[in-house]
Amino acid sequence: MKKSYYLFNPGSLERRDNTLKFTPISDTETEYPVLGSPRYLPVEDINEFYVFGSLTGNSALFNFLGQKDIAVHFFDYYENYTGSFMPRDGLLSGRMLLAQTAAYQEKKRRLDIAQKFIDGAVFNMLKNLQYYNRRGKDMEDFMEIxxxxxxxxxxxxxxxxxxxxxxxxRQTYYDAFNLILNDFEMGNRTKQPPRNEVNALISFGNMICYTLCLRAINQTQINPTISFLHTPGERRYSLALDIAEIFKPIIVDRTIFKVLNKKEIQEKHFDKKMNKCLLNTEGKKIFVKSLEDRLQETIQHRSLKRNVSYRHLIKLECYKLTKHLLKIEEYKPFKMYW
Known part of the structure; x- marks a missing residue:
């Protein structure tokens, strides 16, 4: 199975024959940069890169990444997603584009698809609360609302x-976090910037979920700029935001509950300054490790009758939406059934 690689240190990435060579560069203030030990990465093992530090590369590198179908997602210092390098879309379909555009322009069809996204998201949020309700956390009032x-x-x-x-x-759902989490409080949902630890984890995890959905969309025929719930806009792939609504409770929120309640992430893993609260590098490493573990978990798929990973579920969701837009099969959002 291909892996996602997270580059937290600044460095250079270059092609070396049929591998990639990453050389970290020390960010300490010295007259000359200090190079770390290079690491060689076989391209057959790589699905995508997440870049959180400065990265040096050249056109030969990105030509090679494009040939090998490897995406690169970039984030700034404040953990904001800034953009992606995506391999050339080899699955372009004029028929699919026309069908997707027609569905958006028909108000009733667009609303129907948007309602399905929210229906799936709410169902999965309720499943999370039911899980903790069975374990002694009183979630009844939140679930009823x-x-x-x-x-x-x-x-x-x-x-x-x-x-x-x-x-x-979602605000009611977030209010329940205060009972689910042992040592941290949710408070009000704040973003750009997040003001406390839980908000920092939500923002960071949601952005990774967004890129996962964008990558899955890129591997199917649907267009990431034509969405149904979120309004399509300039310079954003709004369909990834739509699909992410379904998977944030399953992937991101469950990971947050785990790393905080098991004390894998603690106060020391956050940087707080100027009304901002962000994960530090060590905290990011712990969180993405736990998130990747979650993505690699498998469930027995009811329709396919085989085990599939959480990561693959996102791609299957894109395929289901494709069939719906082409009027082949009615779209049903993924809902946790365990």
Missing amino acids: MKLLALKIPQSKTVQELMGLEGMI
Whole structure:
């Protein structure tokens, strides 16, 4: 199985025959940069890179990455996603583009697809609360409020109304985090920048989930810029935001509960300054290790009758949406059934 590589240190990446050579560079302030020991990475093992430090490369490198179908996602110092290098889209389909555009332009069809995204997201959020309710955390009041609000999803008349409902449901869900987490408090949801530890983990994890969805979309025929729940805009792949709604509770939130309640991530793993709270490098390494472990876990797929990983579930979701847009099969969002 191919792996994701996370580059936290600044360095240079270059092609060496049929491998990639990464040479870290010390970020200490010296007159001349100090090079670390290079690491050679077989391209057959690489799915994508996540780059959190400065990276030096050349056109030969990116030509090679494109040939080998390897994506590179870039983040700035404040953990904000800034962009991706994606291999050439070899699955372009005019028929698919027309079908996707037509579905967006038909208000009823667009709303129907958007409602399905929210329906799947709410179901998976409730599954998380039910899990902790069975383990002695009183989630009943939160679940009742979310269920009552969820009943209004099919009755929503516009995408804007639907987004408002989703916001209220998610705020109730986040309020439950204070009971789920042992030593940390959620507080209000804050982003750009996050103001406390839980918000920092949510923002960081959600951005990784977004790139996972973008990568899965890129490996299918659908276009990442034409979305149904989030409004398509300039310079963003809004369909990845749509699909991420379904998987954030399953992948990101479960990882957050694990690393905090098992004390894998503690106060010392955050940097706090100027009303910002961000994971430090050590904290990022711990979190992405736990997230990757989650992505590699497998479940018995009901339809396929075989084990599939959480990572592969995202790609399967894109295939289901493709069939729906082409009017081959009705789209049903992924819902946890365990």
